[in-house]
Amino acid sequence: MGSREIINLQVGQAGNQVGESFWRDVLAEHGLDQTGIYHGSDPVQLQRIGVYFSEVNSGSQTKYVPRSLQIDLEAGVCDRVRNGPMGALFNPETYLHGESGAGNNWAKGFYTEGAELIDSISEVIRKQAEQCDVLQGFQIMHSIGGGTGSGLGCLLLSKMREDYPDRMLSTFSILPSPKVSETVVEPYNCMLSVHQLVDNGDLTVCIDNEALYDISVRALKVASPNFTDLNGLISKVMCGVSTSLRFPGQLNGDLRKLGMNLIPFPRLHFLMPSYAPIADSKSQSYQGTSVPELVQALFDRRNLLVACDPRYGRYLTAATIFRGDISSREAEVAVQDLQTRNSNQFVEWxxxxxxxxxxxxxxxxxxQAAVALSNSTSIQELFQRNHEAFAAMYKRGAFLHWYTGEGMDVMEFSEAESNSQDLIAEYQQYQEARVGSEDEDYYEEEEARSEAFSD
Known part of the structure; x- marks a missing residue:
């Protein structure tokens, strides 16, 4: 069985910076150098390398080229990647950029500047897709607080939903947080993006800057974390999540299986990632990593890459991915044990x-290491937080002219807001659902109906 391929799209400044960090880790795990030449010694490294890489024979050597597009609305970010240490790794055709940037404006990324670039991006995606034997789907890395990652990222998502309706669309979406804000209009950009992600995405792994800063300061002992520190954390999670796609393993061998295990209702596809062990290099050698400890850490809110507290919600589903020499029985017993001890936090239906x-x-x-993706109703905290920030500005019509000036209709803001409110209500509804509650209602109605009939 050949590899089922994934095409990676990194959009905007944050998407490309995270992408660089992700590829650096993936190269190391597969025994490749920064030009894509293999120097490893373990045959497992090449067994499923086709998921993310195309094999190219250049002269006497085999080179592995990432199936990835580097996209931005200004040249600077793409130039930096192209001239950086991994510049020779990517196919020169896959650098795609505009000239003027999106100026932190979602409407520019979605309607004006982004719309000019979308056809050339679609063409490159089509070429990449045609070279695949069995394309399983796409993975988009973007931030939804700025203009390019959010606006152009969402435009790409809706275009791919049209062009590849039966492929999986997964995103790693970095959400803005009030403590680490870069621009005042982040709540607008985020709200408009979530609206699109709900309708067009299949699997959204949420990451927020607030949680990343917190982990870096508290666990990694970095006094003032920079983007390299934060991106390193994100790429650890991304590598963990994609491990079961890149290496032979048990279960979750592709994106669709992962989705089947995690998404009970199509709209509720926002996942919270966690990673363990997280420790600074000095104390790492003093820490045990027994399997129960790893499991405990995965479900500890301090190891979550989103700033919300799972104790105030309930887990609908979760996927745990263990890496290293771990026995399946040990892992399953530890997970079962945690679920039994905290049964009220997991939905019983x-x-x-x-x-x-x-x-x-x-x-x-x-x-050893482990990653978890959790589908928990507590994620509504994130959407609620953004909703409040959005509503405060929108009520007064602040900054709207920047968006309507790009040809956007104010109605879109209201639509996005009500979609977000519906999403929060849905999470709440399933949080409160108990086994048999619907059946009981049904029987009560039936009883009332039969009594009325006999009367």
Whole structure:
């Protein structure tokens, strides 16, 4: 069976910076250097390398080229990647950029500047897709607080939903947070993006800057974290999530299986990632990483990459991915044990709702690690927080002229707001649902109906 391919799209400044960090880690795990030449010694490294890489024979050497597009609305970011240490890794055709940038404006990325670039991006995606044997889907990395990652990222998502309706669309979306704000209109950009993600995405892994800063300061002991520190954390999670796609493992061998295990209702596809162990390099050698400890850490809010508290919600589903030499029985028992101890935090109407995946290849420099993706109703906290910030500005019509000036209709803001409110209400509804509650209502109605009939 050949590899089922994924095409990666990194959009905007944040998307490309995270992408660089992700590819650096992936190269190391597959034994490739920064030009894509293999120097490894373990045959497992090449077994499923076709998921993310195309094999190219250049002269006597085989080169592995990432199936990835580097996209931005200004040249600077693409030039930096092109001239950086990994510039020779990517196909020169896959650098696509505009000239003027999006100026932190969602409407520019979606309607004006982005619309000018979309056809040339679609053409490159089409070429990449045609070279695949069995394309399983796309992975988009973007931030939804600025203009390019949010506006152009969403335009790409809706275009791909049209062009590839039966492929999986997964995103790694970096959400803005009030404590780490870069621009005042972030709540607008975020609200408009979530509106599109709800309708067009299949799987959205949410990451927020506030949680990343918190982990860097508290666990990694970095006094003032920079983007390199934060991106390193994101790429650890991305590598963990994609491990079961890139290496032979048990369960979750592709994006669709991952989705099947995690998404009970199509709109509720926003996932919270967590990683373990997280420790600074000095104390790492003093910490044990027994399997129960890893499981405990994965479900600890301090290891979550989103700033919300799962104790105030309930888990609908979760997928745990263990890396390294770990026995399946040990992992399953530890997960089962945690679920039994905290049974009130897991909905009881989805049995066996935590899946366990094992991959024998550990991250570079570690013996064991684990990643979890959780679909928890507590994520409504994130949407609620953004909703409040959005409503405060929108009520007064602040900054709207920047968006309507790009040809956008004010009605779109109202639509996005009500879609977000519906999403929050849906999470709340399933948080409160109990086994049999619907059946009981049904029987009560039936009883009332039959009594009325006999009267």
């Amino acid at each position: 989805i049995p066996d709702n935590v899946s366990v995946t094992l991959v024998s290849v550990p991250p570079v420099g570690q013996k």
